[in-house]
Amino acid sequence: xxxxxxxxxxxxxxxxxxxxxxxxxxxxxxxxxxxxxxxxxxxxxxxxxxxxxxxxxxxxxxxxxxxxxxxxxxxxxxxxxxxxxxxxxxxxxxxxxxxxxxxxxxxxxxxxxxxxxxxxxxxxxxxxxxxxxxxxxxxxxxxxxxxxxxxxxxxxxxxxxxxxxxxxxxxxxxxxxxxxxxxxxxxxxxxxxxxxxxxxxxxxxxxxxxxxxxxxxxxxxxxxxxxxxxxxxxxxxxxxxxxxxxxxxxxxxxxxxxxxxxxxxxxxxxxxxxxxxxxxxxxxxxxxxxxxxxxxxxxxxxxxxxxxxxxxxxxxx
Ligand SMILES: NC(=O)c1ccc[n+]([C@@H]2O[C@H](COP(=O)([O-])OP(=O)(O)OC[C@H]3O[C@@H](n4cnc5c(N)ncnc54)[C@H](OP(=O)(O)O)[C@@H]3O)[C@@H](O)[C@H]2O)c1
Numbered sequence: 394x395x396x397x398x399x400x401x402x403x404x405x406x407x408x409x410x411x412x413x414x415x416x417x418x419x420x421x422x423x424x425x426x427x428x429x430x431x432x433x434x435x436x437x438x439x440x441x442x443x444x445x446x447x448x449x450x451x452x453x454x455x456x457x458x459x460x461x462x463x464x465x466x467x468x469x470x471x472x473x474x475x476x477x478x479x480x481x482x483x484x485x486x487x488x489x490x491x492x493x494x495x496x497x498x499x500x501x502x503x504x505x506x507x508x509x510x511x512x513x514x515x516x517x518x519x520x521x522x523x524x525x526x527x528x529x530x531x532x533x534x535x536x537x538x539x540x541x542x543x544x545x546x547x548x549x550x551x552x553x554x555x556x557x558x559x560x561x562x563x564x565x566x567x568x569x570x571x572x573x574x575x576x577x578x579x580x581x582x583x584x585x586x587x588x589x590x591x592x593x594x595x596x597x598x599x600x601x602x603x604x605x606x607x608x609x610x611x612x613x614x615x616x617x618x619x620x621x622x623x624x625x626x627x628x629x630x631x632x633x634x635x636x637x638x639x640x641x642x643x644x645x646x647x648x649x650x651x652x653x654x655x656x657x658x659x660x661x662x663x664x665x666x667x668x669x670x671x672x673x674x675x676x677x678x679x680x681x682x683x684x685x686x687x688x689x690x691x692x693x694x695x696x697x698x699x700x701x702x703x704x705x706x707x708x709x710x
Contacts (some may be wrong), residue, residue, distance in 0.1 A: 414667075417667070428503065429454065439470060448470075449466070449471070450490055451471070452474070475506075501551045508569075513639060515567070549591040554580045555576070557573040597657060597673075600651070600680030616640050632708075635706045635707065656677055
């Protein structure tokens with residue numbers, strides 16, 4: 394009995410391995426547009442795909458970012474300046490992409506640009522703090538997708554949306570986690586709608602990786618700013634000790650953050666180049682072994698796990 398089960402499992406894994414290693418053809422003819430290529434995953438992915446011979450259209454937020462990428466890559470890679478929070482910037486980039494790809498259409502769209510801060514306990518933050526993050530991570534991603542979708546449909550290509558393990562389990566207050574839950578929701582409906590156009594949609598869910606997004610000094614500075622902007626009433630209700638534990642908790646998790654950024658860019662590459670891409674890619678051991686399994690636990694257990702080591706707010710009961 395057990396032997397049959399093991400044999401079935403091995404057969405399943407072999408079939409999956411064989412299916413997943415098949416790649417699409419004519420890579421040098423395929424254009425891939427990536428947002429947020431100044432640093433982190435976007436920067437690395439642009440270089441990686443350029444090295445594989447694809448035609449990379451890399452969108453950077455700054456001129457310096459674009460120049461740096463251009464210096465590190467082949468003459469094939471083209472850059473454009475894009476701020477995903479500005480409709481005119483998106484429209485200009487979409488027109489530029491259309492000119493680059495011509496009748497072939499756009500094979501791949503990688504929505505990678507994102508920010509994390511302002512983050513902190515929710516009551517310390519304002520509507521503008523939430524909007525700032527949602528505008529980049531969710532609304533910007535949606536507008537870029539809608540603007541480029543006709544070109545992706547023409548190529549019967551791929552949409553790759555970067556969510557996060559924080560789109561499965563809310564770890565911090567502020568707009569970051571809601572934006573990533575939103576990316577999951579948007580991608581799910583998009584995948585079903587585009588199936589009959591032969592466009593495939595994949596979601597990337599990284600755990601913690603050492604990129605500028607979660608740089609310790611940047612996070613600390615962000616939290617200091619949030620504390621200094623909060624009203625005296627809020628500070629009194631929660632207390633400095635409660636607030637500070639957010640940074641302490643973040644620092645405790647630092648050792649789990651991986652420097653192997655290629656785990657994420659390899660997943661993105663697979664989503665773009667495999668004939669049968671996955672719907673979701675969990676990247677990093679923390680995502681696979683902690684965030685994902687814990688997200689399936691009963692809510693009261695998850696709440697306990699995430700709060701048991703935290704101090705109570707100053708005026709909490
Ligand atoms: N690092 C992690 O642990 C982790 C985990 C889960 C998910 N993610 C997701 O992975 C994606 C990439 O992040 P990363 O970790 O590689 O961090 P990153 O190095 O900070 O990359 C984010 C990129 O987005 C750009 N960007 C910021 N605001 C923008 C805007 N308004 N318009 C266009 N581009 C903008 C940034 O430009 P500047 O550099 O010029 O600011 C940067 O190039 C994000 O969506 C993030 O949420 C990261």
